[in-house]
Amino acid sequence: MICAFVVLVGLLVAASGAPFYRIQKPNGSPLTRIMQVIVISSKKRQAAVDVIELQETGRADHVNKSSTNQVEDTKVIIQMLPIFISCLLMYMPFTLLMTLTIQVGSTMDTRAGKIQIPSAALIAIPTAFHMLMQPCYRRILTPLLKTITGHAHGITPLQTIGVGSVCGIAAALVATLVETKRLKVAEQHGLTATGTGVPMSVFWLVIQFFLLSIMDTASFGGLIEFIKSDTPPWMKPVAPTAQSFLAGLASWSACAFIQLVNFATRHGNSGRGWLDGANFNRTRLDHFFLLLAAFELMAFINYTFWARRYTRRQQRISSVGSDEDSSEI
Numbered sequence: 001m002i003c004a005f006v007v008l009v010g011l012l013v014a015a016s017g018a019p020f021y022r023i024q025k026p027n028g029s030p031l032t033r034i035m036q037v038i039v040i041s042s043k044k045r046q047a048a049v050d051v052i053e054l055q056e057t058g059r060a061d062h063v064n065k066s067s068t069n070q071v072e073d074t075k076v077i078i079q080m081l082p083i084f085i086s087c088l089l090m091y092m093p094f095t096l097l098m099t100l101t102i103q104v105g106s107t108m109d110t111r112a113g114k115i116q117i118p119s120a121a122l123i124a125i126p127t128a129f130h131m132l133m134q135p136c137y138r139r140i141l142t143p144l145l146k147t148i149t150g151h152a153h154g155i156t157p158l159q160t161i162g163v164g165s166v167c168g169i170a171a172a173l174v175a176t177l178v179e180t181k182r183l184k185v186a187e188q189h190g191l192t193a194t195g196t197g198v199p200m201s202v203f204w205l206v207i208q209f210f211l212l213s214i215m216d217t218a219s220f221g222g223l224i225e226f227i228k229s230d231t232p233p234w235m236k237p238v239a240p241t242a243q244s245f246l247a248g249l250a251s252w253s254a255c256a257f258i259q260l261v262n263f264a265t266r267h268g269n270s271g272r273g274w275l276d277g278a279n280f281n282r283t284r285l286d287h288f289f290l291l292l293a294a295f296e297l298m299a300f301i302n303y304t305f306w307a308r309r310y311t312r313r314q315q316r317i318s319s320v321g322s323d324e325d326s327s328e329i
Helices: 002-016 030-042 044-057 062-105 119-149 157-188 202-230 233-265 285-308 313-328
Strands: 198-201
Touching: 062 119, 062 157, 062 202, 062 233, 062 285, 119 202, 157 198, 157 202, 157 285, 198 202, 202 233
Parallel strands: none
Antiparallel strands: none
């Protein structure tokens, strides 16, 4: 009954905002535009025809100009691909950390005073942090950063993504320390074989939940801003879709990564991988979290490499415009 009431309230809140929604009708498929450029580029005869027409008429027609714009827009998308792949590598540890932290929390003492928190409700902790981080970032941090940097958003979207990755590294390191302590407590109380709850408060996980919420807000929000600000106009409506697509790929990659780690660690550990079995008191999550910290660090270094070499779309447009002006002169 309570769940039905909450769903009803959410539906009413969503319906109340319907008059304020802005829907931009799609104007063709972005993939179609990109494929058109690839097909046109493969036809070298078209380039020869354009040169002959330019020599005869002294100018290129509107169709050729439109094709040139499509080529430039496709170059933008191609240059953004390394950033997308780097973000995918950074999001994979986030997916694993969030999922495993919630599962580990279910093996700990979930009491808050006299209130017993259900294991399924632990997801509410990072959700609450995320809901608090969104307004704090937009209302407090962004205006403060504007006064310091002079940037319209406080810091650039690429810098925002980098901040999120740093928080992901910190969250993995904190998770390693907390899991090491949890395993020691389980061993001291003879709970390694039984797999029962460990007498350690679930609120030890608050710090890593908080850091993961910052990573969620900064990295995913920064990626959406990056797509909206740097992609061609016809790509802007698909910005949320691209973010969801990368998140889905990260989740799929996380599953494959777990299988790979289990396979690689079974040989020297009596046939058991770090994450084998449902008994978290016998797993080596402490080692796995440390591995995630190292993986996130390498992903951050890779991201920094590509981000420093990325040229903003506005800068490219200005450069192309200045070249055209000089050619006209």
